[in-house]
Amino acid sequence: MSLQQKYKDSVIKELTAKFGYTNVMAVPKILKLTINVGVGRNTKDKKYIEDVVKTITRISGQKPIVTRAKKSISAFKVKEGDPVGVAVTLRGPRMWDFLDKLINVTFPRVRDFHGVNRTVVDRDGNLSVGFKEQISFPEVRFDQVENMHGLEVTIATTATNKEEGMELFKQLGFPFKKEEEEQAGKTSN
Numbered sequence: 001m002s003l004q005q006k007y008k009d010s011v012i013k014e015l016t017a018k019f020g021y022t023n024v025m026a027v028p029k030i031l032k033l034t035i036n037v038g039v040g041r042n043t044k045d046k047k048y049i050e051d052v053v054k055t056i057t058r059i060s061g062q063k064p065i066v067t068r069a070k071k072s073i074s075a076f077k078v079k080e081g082d083p084v085g086v087a088v089t090l091r092g093p094r095m096w097d098f099l100d101k102l103i104n105v106t107f108p109r110v111r112d113f114h115g116v117n118r119t120v121v122d123r124d125g126n127l128s129v130g131f132k133e134q135i136s137f138p139e140v141r142f143d144q145v146e147n148m149h150g151l152e153v154t155i156a157t158t159a160t161n162k163e164e165g166m167e168l169f170k171q172l173g174f175p176f177k178k179e180e181e182e183q184a185g186k187t188s189n
Contacts, residue, residue, distance in 0.1 A: 003103070003172060004096040011171040018167060028125060028159035028168045033090045033098060035060055037151045039083060051147050052086045058139040059151075060098065064088035101138070102153065103173050110136045115177035118166065125165020127174075128154040 001009070007029070015027050035056055042048040049066060056064045067085040069078045078084065090098055107113055110131070120129050130152045134140050159165035170176065 002096065003100040004093070007172065011168070014171050015164075015167060019164065028157050028164050030095065030099070030168075031091075031156045031158060033095045034087060034154045034156070035064070035090070035151055036085060036087045036154065037149055038085045039149075042147075044082075048147055049083050049086070052149055055134050055140060055149075056086055056088055056151070059134070059137045060088045060090060061094055062088050062090060099155070099172070103175070105138050106131075106136050107175055109138070113175075115175045117177055121162055121165045121169065123162050125157045125159025125162055125168070126155060127157075127165065127169055128152060 012024060012027050015021065016024070021027050037052050037056060039045075039049055039052060053064055053066065064086045065088070066083045067087055069080055069082045069084050072078060072080045107116070116127075116129060121127050130150060131137075132150045133148055134151055135142050135148075155169075157165055157168060159168055166176075
């Protein structure tokens with residue numbers, strides 16, 4: 001069963017039962033998913049930016065845009081119009097396919113992965129998670145990678161608060177850390 005079908009068949013019912021929604025349109029849903037890479041010091045390196053664009057295209061199945069600086073900042077040696085990042089927004093079936101792959105394939109491939117921290121869900125119920133390396137994604141082969149870079153995945157929802165957002169992501173199958181593990185991690189730091 002696809003993740004979108006799971007959402008329609010069981011997640012809507014579970015969320016309605018838990019939060020007592022009277023209208024199915026009030027149930028939180030996922031609006032869009034954004035993949036973002038900042039190019040950092042490599043704003044002048046065209047080959048690096050092309051590599052990032054190819055990687056994000058392979059990961060998302062959609063051509064990303066190169067975001068450019070809106071104004072010059074001398075402290076960062078950035079001029080107006082310089083490339084500062086690469087971003088792509090997914091909606092509809094492509095978004096659901098990416099989410100399915102993220103939950104079932106990518107997270108298990110992350111080195112030393114013990115679950116997603118609960119703090120990645122903000123007060124509005126949106127989730128943002130960063131990856132240190134792009135090789136966690138199955139489309140990226142290690143032998144084809146010339147430059148390692150991280151990326152951020154942001155999932156925007158219609159949830160009105162963190163509790164609704166957390167429950168939506170739990171029902172969809174996101175692997176969150178257990179609260180005891182998070183507390184242990186905070187005390188060891």
